[in-house]
Amino acid sequence: QVQLQDSGPGLVKPSETLSLTCTVSGGSVTSGSYFWSWIRQPPGKGLEWIGYASYSGSTNYNPSLKSRVTISVDTSKNQFSLKLNSVTAADTAVYYCVRIKSGYDYLGGYYYYYMDVWGKGTTVTVPS
Amino acid sequence: QSVLTQPPSASGTPGQRVTVSCSGISSNIGSNTVNWYQQLPGTAPKLLIHTNNERPSGVPDRFSGSRSGTSASLAISGLQSEDEADYYCAAWDDSLKGWVFGGGTKLTVL
Numbered sequence: 001q002v003q004l005q006d007s008g009p010g011l012v013k014p015s016e017t018l019s020l021t022c023t024v025s026g027g028s029v030t031s032g033s034y035f036w037s038w039i040r041q042p043p044g045k046g047l048e049w050i051g052y053a054s055y056s057g058s059t060n061y062n063p064s065l066k067s068r069v070t071i072s073v074d075t076s077k078n079q080f081s082l083k084l085n086s087v088t089a090a091d092t093a094v095y096y097c098v099r100i101k102s103g104y105d106y107l108g109g110y111y112y113y114y115m116d117v118w119g120k121g122t123t124v125t126v127p128s
Numbered sequence: 129q130s131v132l133t134q135p136p137s138a139s140g141t142p143g144q145r146v147t148v149s150c151s152g153i154s155s156n157i158g159s160n161t162v163n164w165y166q167q168l169p170g171t172a173p174k175l176l177i178h179t180n181n182e183r184p185s186g187v188p189d190r191f192s193g194s195r196s197g198t199s200a201s202l203a204i205s206g207l208q209s210e211d212e213a214d215y216y217c218a219a220w221d222d223s224l225k226g227w228v229f230g231g232g233t234k235l236t237v238l
Contacts, residue, residue: 049227
C-alpha cells in the first residue's frame with residue numbers, strides 16, 4: 001500500500017523559498033499512470049491545487065502560482081518536491097503531497113484522473 | 129471564490145439520506161469526471177468517490193455519486209455520526225488547464 005510522507009520546515013520568512021519533500025513508500029515514483037502533486041489548504045479554507053509532475057519530467061502548474069512554483073521528481077530517492085519562491089503570508093497553509101492516478105476507460109471512451117493517496121500534511125507558516 | 133459551487137453546509141439526523149451538490153460549467157464537470165473527498169476534522173482529505181460514481185475499496189456503499197451535465201452530487205444514505213466531515217468535489221478544468229475544487233460542504237449530523 002503506497003504511503004506518502006511530507007516533510008519540510010514549518011516556518012518560512014517572507015520573500016524566501018518554501019521547500020517541501022514527499023517520500024513515497026510501498027511503491028515507486030516511476031510507476032506508470034501516476035502523477036505526483038501538491039495541494040494546499042489555508043487555515044479554515046478549502047483546497048487549492050498547486051501543480052503536478054511526472055517521473056519523466058512533464059509538469060503542470062496552477063496558473064495563479066506558475067511563476068513561483070517548481071515541482072520535481074527524484075527517482076533515485078523515490079521522492080518528489082515542491083519549491084515555492086517569494087512567499088508571503090498568503091502562502092500560509094497546510095501543504096499535502098498527493099498521488100494522482102490516471103487512466104482511460106475504453107468502454108466509455110474517456111480519460112479519468114483522481115487523487116487517490118494523500119500525505120498527512122505539513123503546516124507551513126509565513127509570518128506577516 | 130471556488131470554481132465549483134457547493135453549499136457551505138448540510139445536515140441530517142442519523143439514518144437519514146443527505147445529498148451534497150456540486151455545480152460547474154462545460155469546461156470542468158461538463159467535460160471531465162468528478163471526484164469527491166471526505167475530510168474528517170484535523171485530518172487529510174480522503175478519496176471517497178472517483179470517476180463520477182466509483183467507490184474505492186473500503187468506502188461503504190452508503191456513499192454514492194452521480195453526474196449530469198455540468199452538475200454532480202454526492203449522496204450519503206443511512207447517515208452516521210462518523211460521517212460528520214467536510215466534503216469536497218473536484219474536477220479537471222480544460223480551460224484553466226488545472227484541477228478545480230468546490231469550496232467544501234460541512235456536514236453536521238444532528
